[in-house]
Amino acid sequence: MAAARPGANPPLQISHLIKRYGAQTVVDDLSLSVAPGECFALLGPNGAGKTTTLRCALGLTTPDAGQITLCGEPVPARAREARMRVGVVPQFDNLDPDFTCAENLSVFARYFGLTPADMHTRTPALLAFAGLETKASARIQDLSGGMKRRLTLARALVNQPELLILDEPSTGLDPQARHLIWRRLKQLVAEGTSVLLTTHFMDEAERLAHRLAIMDNGRILAMGSPREVIAAHIEPHVVEVYGDWPEGMAGWARAHGERLSVRCELSGDTAFCYVNDAKPLLDQLAQQHTLRYLHRPANLEDVFLKLTGRDLRD
Amino acid sequence: MSATAAHFRLPSLSWRFASVWSRNFRVWRKLALPSLLGNLADPMIYLLGLGYGLGALVKTVDGVPYVHFLAAGMVCFSCMNTASFETLYSAFSRMHVQRTWEGLMNAPLALDDIVLAEMVWAASKAALSGTAILLVVALFGFTASPLALGVVPLIFLIGLTFAAMGLVVTALAPNYDFFMYYFTLFITPMALLSGVFFPLDQLPAALQIGAQLLPLAHAIAIARPLMLGELPTAVLPHLAVLAAYAAVGFWLAVSLTRRRLLK
Numbered sequence: 001m002a003a004a005r006p007g008a009n010p011p012l013q014i015s016h017l018i019k020r021y022g023a024q025t026v027v028d029d030l031s032l033s034v035a036p037g038e039c040f041a042l043l044g045p046n047g048a049g050k051t052t053t054l055r056c057a058l059g060l061t062t063p064d065a066g067q068i069t070l071c072g073e074p075v076p077a078r079a080r081e082a083r084m085r086v087g088v089v090p091q092f093d094n095l096d097p098d099f100t101c102a103e104n105l106s107v108f109a110r111y112f113g114l115t116p117a118d119m120h121t122r123t124p125a126l127l128a129f130a131g132l133e134t135k136a137s138a139r140i141q142d143l144s145g146g147m148k149r150r151l152t153l154a155r156a157l158v159n160q161p162e163l164l165i166l167d168e169p170s171t172g173l174d175p176q177a178r179h180l181i182w183r184r185l186k187q188l189v190a191e192g193t194s195v196l197l198t199t200h201f202m203d204e205a206e207r208l209a210h211r212l213a214i215m216d217n218g219r220i221l222a223m224g225s226p227r228e229v230i231a232a233h234i235e236p237h238v239v240e241v242y243g244d245w246p247e248g249m250a251g252w253a254r255a256h257g258e259r260l261s262v263r264c265e266l267s268g269d270t271a272f273c274y275v276n277d278a279k280p281l282l283d284q285l286a287q288q289h290t291l292r293y294l295h296r297p298a299n300l301e302d303v304f305l306k307l308t309g310r311d312l313r314d
Numbered sequence: 315m316s317a318t319a320a321h322f323r324l325p326s327l328s329w330r331f332a333s334v335w336s337r338n339f340r341v342w343r344k345l346a347l348p349s350l351l352g353n354l355a356d357p358m359i360y361l362l363g364l365g366y367g368l369g370a371l372v373k374t375v376d377g378v379p380y381v382h383f384l385a386a387g388m389v390c391f392s393c394m395n396t397a398s399f400e401t402l403y404s405a406f407s408r409m410h411v412q413r414t415w416e417g418l419m420n421a422p423l424a425l426d427d428i429v430l431a432e433m434v435w436a437a438s439k440a441a442l443s444g445t446a447i448l449l450v451v452a453l454f455g456f457t458a459s460p461l462a463l464g465v466v467p468l469i470f471l472i473g474l475t476f477a478a479m480g481l482v483v484t485a486l487a488p489n490y491d492f493f494m495y496y497f498t499l500f501i502t503p504m505a506l507l508s509g510v511f512f513p514l515d516q517l518p519a520a521l522q523i524g525a526q527l528l529p530l531a532h533a534i535a536i537a538r539p540l541m542l543g544e545l546p547t548a549v550l551p552h553l554a555v556l557a558a559y560a561a562v563g564f565w566l567a568v569s570l571t572r573r574r575l576l577k
Contacts, residue, residue, distance in 0.1 A: 021577075060419055061576055062320065080422050088420035094413035098341040107340065110333040111421035155417075 008036040009072055011086075011163035011194045012057060017066035019052055019218075026052045027063070028218035034163065039185070039195040041209035043202070043304060045313040049218040050198040051091065054167055057196075058083060071162055084112060087156030091167040093148045095140045101127065101151055102136040109158040122158070130154040131180065146177025153184060164188060166197040170204055182207060202301040212300075214307050221307040226300055233303045235262050235274040239281055242270040243291035252291070256284055267310055274298065321576070325426045325568040334418060334431030335438070342439065353443030354450060357392035361385060361451070364511065375513060378542055385456040386538035387510035389465060390472055393444040394530055397473040398501060400436035401480030402493045408432075409484065415575070425575060429481060429568045433560075436480065437473030444469035451541075459543030468540075472533045475556045478563030479529075485570035509534045529559045 012034040019027040027049045034040045044050050055061045057068055059079020068075040073082035096104050105126055106119045114122075127133050130150035135143065143151065149169065156164060169185070170178040185208055189195055199205055205212045206226045213223040222229050230236075239261070245252040253271045257264035260281040261273035275281055278295055285293050342349060365381030375383040408414040418428050445466055451457055483496045505511075507521060508530035514522055525531045532552040539546040546552070 058420065062317065080424055083420065083422045086420075090413075090416060090420065092413060094417040096337075096414060096417070097412060098344070103340075107337050108417070108421065110336065111418060111423055113333075113422075 010035050010069075011071050012196060013067075013069040014053070014057060015067050017053065017056055017068065018064045019049075019056055019061070020064050026218050027056065030066075030215070030218065030220055032213055032220065032223070034194050034196050035210075036162075036194055037189070037192050038210045039189045039197070039208050041205035041212040042196065042198045042215060043200065043205050043212055043300075044198070044215040045200060045308050047313055048216045048308075050215065051167055052218075053215075054165055054196075054198065058086070058088065058165070084159065085162045087159065087161035087164045089149075089152050089156045089164070089166040089169055091171065093152055095148055095151060095155070097140045100137045100139060101132055101143070104140070104151060105155055105158055108155050112159040114158065119158070126154040126157060129157070129184065144177075146173050146180065149173060149177065149181060150184070153181065157188075161193065163194045163196065166195065168198055168200070170199070170201060178204075202299065202304055206300050214304055216308045222303065230298055230300060230303055234298045234306055235276050236298055237275045237278040238296055238298050238302055239273040239275065239278055239285070240270055240294040240296075241273060241285065241291055242293070243288075245288075245291065256281075260284055265310070272302075274302070318573070321572040322569040325430065325565055326424065327430060328424070328427055330423055330427045331431035331434060334423065334428055335435050338431070338435040339438070350443060350446055353392065353396055353439075354446055356395070357388045357447050358450060360391075361388045361456075365456075382456050382542060383513075383538070384511065385451045386465075386541040387534055389444055389447050389451065389469070389541070390508075390530060390533045390537050391505055391510045392447055393440045393469050393472045393533075394476045394501065394504070396443050397436045397440040397476040398480045398497075400439050401432060401477045402484055402487070402496065403490065405432045405436070405481060406484050406487055406490065406493075409571075409575075410487075419575070425572055426568050429564070429571050433474060433477040433481060433564055433567070436477035437470050440473030440477070441466070441470040444473070457541040457543075459541065461540045461543055461545070464540045465537050468533065468536055471553065471556050471560070472530075475529050475533075475560040475563070478560045478567055481567035482563055482570060485567055485574055504528050504530050507531070509538075529556050532556055 010033045014033065015031045017027050017030045018025065030049070030053060032040070042050050042053065052061070056063045057070060057075065059070070059076035059082065062076050070079065070082035071085040073079070075082055096107060099107055102123050105123045106116060109119045109122070124133070124136075127136055130153060132147060132151060132154070135147065140148065153169070170181055173181065182204070185195060197208070209226065211223065211225055212229065213220045214229070215221060222233055224232065241252065241257065242249065249269055249271050250266055253264050253266055257271045257273055261275045263274040265272045273281055282295060285291060361381065361384055365384050369380035372380045374380065415428055419425060448462065448465060452462065483493065487493060507517065507525045508528050509525070510530070514525055514531065517525065532555040535552050536546045536549055
């Protein structure tokens with residue numbers, strides 16, 4: 001699935017990035033590069049260092065070590081110049097509540113040196129892209145969460161960026177709004193825009209990203225295409241088992257689960273069995289009438305939980 | 315260079331601030347009339363209330379009717395208030411609550427551009443409302459001299475001075491309540507010790523010397539003679555004090571805002 005154009009310079013290259021806050025190392029020797037035309041997803045639990053990595057990439061904070069090149073410019077030295085060619089969709093909406101939808105686009109365009117004449121045709125086109133043609137004069141307070149996110153996306157495109165950076169673009173959206181955002185991102189990638197997004201939705205990364213990196217505690221734990229990452233880090237089959245067992249599911253895991261699977265993890269009342277060949281386990285389960293099970297291929301979420309653990313991150 | 319030294323380097327000045335200034339101007343234009351009336355009402359109530367009420371008792375100050383004496387004080391006082399409110403409450407909203415600055419920093423703007431834009435904008439707003447007050451004061455006949463026109467550029471400088479100091483406070487503010495301290499401990503005493511309501515020579519000698527440190531006192535030292543039709547003396551030293559507060563305040567505001575937002 002190589003959408004990357006060989007030969008062109010990568011819009012973002014980060015090598016050996018380190019960022020510390022006091023004694024805490026938030027980004028720890030992180031290297032990654034987004035290829036031209038590529039959609040790259042940065043996955044990680046809350047506090048993994050995703051947002052800090054983006055802030056470093058945009059030159060909004062000075063790293064303690066490492067090199068960053070954004071759209072051909074060294075960052076942070078020439079971050080402002082680099083941002084001329086970058087669009088950003090922040091994690092929290094920061095649309096201007098004092099302006100209408102159309103004004104939000106035209107006011108933002110001025111920060112890039114674009115004139116009202118430039119925006120004369122561009123504003124309606126961007127509103128149409130965001131599905132907000134009828135909302136040109138609407139106030140921001142009157143938009144739904146999904147509409148706001150779409151307008152933020154349209155605003156990030158005023159300068160026709162080479163690289164679009166999105167920090168958790170679908171957090172807090174309903175499924176309909178999320179699917180529309182995904183369609184728009186796919187359209188942008190198809191048109192040649194490079195995309196870097198952070199997310200903790202696995203299906204988002206699996207659907208959108210050519211390549212992804214899973215990070216935790218400031219380090220990258222796995223990197224590659226979704227299929228490569230799954231193949232390299234986890235057994236191909238998962239059997240989720242739950243139901244009634246005399247000593248609970250922990251008892252079943254000790255009696256059969258651990259014996260019949262490569263790894264067997266308990267999460268609440270469910271045993272997750274990771275196997276290369278599911279048949280022996282399924283045969284055993286067929287004889288247990290008090291247990292129910294779900295057999296499915298391993299996915300990115302399984303890899304994510306394996307690498308980052310099942311503990312809550314608050 | 316350590317992180318602290320980097321934050322406290324001198325601000326870079328760029329015309330890029332104009333796009334941010336124009337954003338604030340466009341918002342103001344939407345509500346220009348109510349905003350101007352609001353900025354006019356407060357000083358005019360003071361001026362008419364104190365001017366006629368207290369003026370009936372005091373009659374004249376330094377040989378002029380009290381309300382004429384008070385007029386210059388009110389123009390400078392309201393200018394200080396307009397610039398302070400804009401850089402405290404409004405700028406804090408844009409920085410912290412609405413995250414407008416965050417959006418600006420994702421665009422090709424530096425934080426220095428944003429802080430400069432906020433300072434110049436607050437001074438512009440102070441100049442707009444200050445000029446309106448000057449006009450109304452002239453219509454009431456409280457000032458009659460063409461020299462009063464000289465107050466217009468002075469108003470802009472007063473705006474810059476108090477905007478810069480306000481932005482220092484905003485850079486440190488955890489929430490809106492914090493601004494009460496600034497108003498109660500700094501702005502209100504300044505108004506009472508700078509000759510807004512009564513001549514400075516009414517104060518004990520020690521306080522008179524202390525008042526020389528206050529930027530508002532220097533603003534009034536130029537504005538009052540101009541509005542009463544006299545040429546002020548020692549104009550340059552007075553302007554230098556205002557400019558120094560503006561320059562040091564701006565540097566400190568940019569540095570502290572960098573420390574707050576670019577960490």
